[in-house]
Amino acid sequence: MAVRKLGFIVRSLPYKTEASRLALTHAIASQTVEIYLEDGDSVEPAVCFIEDGVMNCLKSQQAMKHYGVTSLEQHIMNALLLDLKIMICREDVERLGLKEDQLVMDAEAIGGETRAQLVPYSEIQKVMEEADHLQFF
Amino acid sequence: MAVRKLGFIVRSLPYKTEASRLALTHAIASQTVEIYLEDGDSVEPAVCFIEDGVMNCLKSQQAMKHYGVTSLEQHIMNALLLDLKIMICREDVERLGLKEDQLVMDAEAIGGETRAQLVPYSEIQKVMEEADHLQFF
Amino acid sequence: MGKLTIGCFSSLVGSLSLDFAVKLADAAVKKGHRVDLWVSGNATMLSKKGQKAFKDYSHLAKTLTELFATGNFQATACEACAEARGYHKDDTMEGFKRHSMDWYLASCFSADRVLLIGGD
């Protein structure tokens, strides 16, 4: 019985590359990984948004309306619905002039209970230290 | 009988994207465009390297040896062999700590006579003003 | 009414630059202009037939088909760029042409406006 912690650190803006989208879809895939593992083994992802990557967390993204593409907002809500750990760097949010009420902090609209956490960078550093493997997007 | 001047302005580094390579191959295609045009009509390209794009012009690129890929140096020599106008921004070369003898200034090795020109940005601005269409890479 | 030539190098999914090119072409054709779209480099992915529509990915095939039907729009893929990626003639979406790069320069020659979308 083992758990492997994976840190998914997103520092890139949405929509210009697929990176942030792939970070979320790969993290969500942790929910179905058991079919490949032995009983009791699991993978535990944490998704952290830092630097310009915090822009992925804005509410009211209308990418589906304009481009027929699922928004990053929707992906973050899906991740919260599945109780994934989502952390957003507070210093970067403040530096970029954003307020907490502009961010996707929960998935209540689709019945989710887990909330995203707005945290100082030092908390994200801890996630990085505790992770078995780290991946930057 | 008409000539259309096209300005190809390269500001991106080599190898990370295909942009600078495509700038040169598209400019070189001006040599065969006549099959699509009326007698006497032609397209006249000028290729200008600015900002980090001047790094495309370094000599001794061993991309073929290590990655099996034609180097940008070779593409620039091919363009000079076909007498294309190649300009390199002097201010950017100096800012990045490069010297003229590090740059591909001619294609003598393959029998070319036309030389690249190391010019102040103001000369490249003139090329931009004289071009019918501009394209940044 | 004028002619716009758009060149694009960006990959199919992710950057939305190809989406921009196709949406701009659509808006221009709707206003009575003619548009030539040239795809080179990774943008030749646009010419691949059989792209499956997913909600996570932009899906441009439908708009292209409508644009081809207007008669005021052509799309051409760089032949060598496509072959290097394993896209052969019979992999190509209906309506899409394949030529070498001089086709693009000829299109620029007769264009009123040229927009080259470089980068990824």
Added chain:
Amino acid sequence: MGKLTIGCFSSLVGSLSLDFAVKLADAAVKKGHRVDLWVSGNATMLSKKGQKAFKDYSHLAKTLTELFATGNFQATACEACAEARGYHKDDTMEGFKRHSMDWYLASCFSADRVLLIGGD
């Protein structure tokens, strides 16, 4: 001797990041390690069969074939990412597998080292 899992999102031609991934895999296998390569996003282009070798483009098919033959290397493409780009099962290079993203996480689970090459 250990196991290295490499994930890559970069497109086939241009960035040289896929070249890096394949060359690193090759060097690691030569030193006796095992390597899993996962390609997702635009990197699924690597799995397309029939890529023509041009001097202007990196051509990785040959190295991959040699790596598959060692028995210490697997390469798997994200199935949905491939389908979205019009790459179906019979478009896939011999030796390349196709799975969903959980395959990659399982590979990370048992890896000694993981290197994710994101970006274009």
Added chain:
Amino acid sequence: MNLGVFVSAYRAAEETIGRLRAEKLGIIFVGNGIYYATTRENGRPSPLLEKSANFYALLEDLESRGFSSADLDGRVKPVTYSDVVDLIFSDYEKIIWI
């Protein structure tokens, strides 16, 4: 020169734009370029907006990223794809994408 510039990426356009000289200059923020028009990093709007130019931002790209016209710096005018077609054919003779 009468030049329209599409700015499609954030944090990579300052140097190029800073040097460009044109009698009439239009800057159209598209894609991730829209952050130049919405974001006040450390409380300050982007220095790019001090350039003497007409500024536009593509509404579809603003809204896709979670912004609206109300978030735009006062110097920037929202435009649609249809408006962009008119800018290209009527206002700017040369157009580039950076």
Added chain:
Amino acid sequence: MNLGVFVSAYRAAEETIGRLRAEKLGIIFVGNGIYYATTRENGRPSPLLEKSANFYALLEDLESRGFSSADLDGRVKPVTYSDVVDLIFSDYEKIIWI
């Protein structure tokens, strides 16, 4: 934390690297990251090299771009793909690519 960082792009790594804290930090310049190790913009080496870390640059990528080991800043050691495999398995437990 014992961390190896592949820096693959020029002009986009400063912020990320500046913040990273690790007991043992290795920075491996690959791809266009090598310009950090070769280029003295305005006569000065990159401030990135002042970080307390071990620095490496991939020789194949240096030479592909027209540089050689002689062009490297004195703090940076040239390595081959084969060396990189050893750095990954022997020197750094976690590795990231930016």
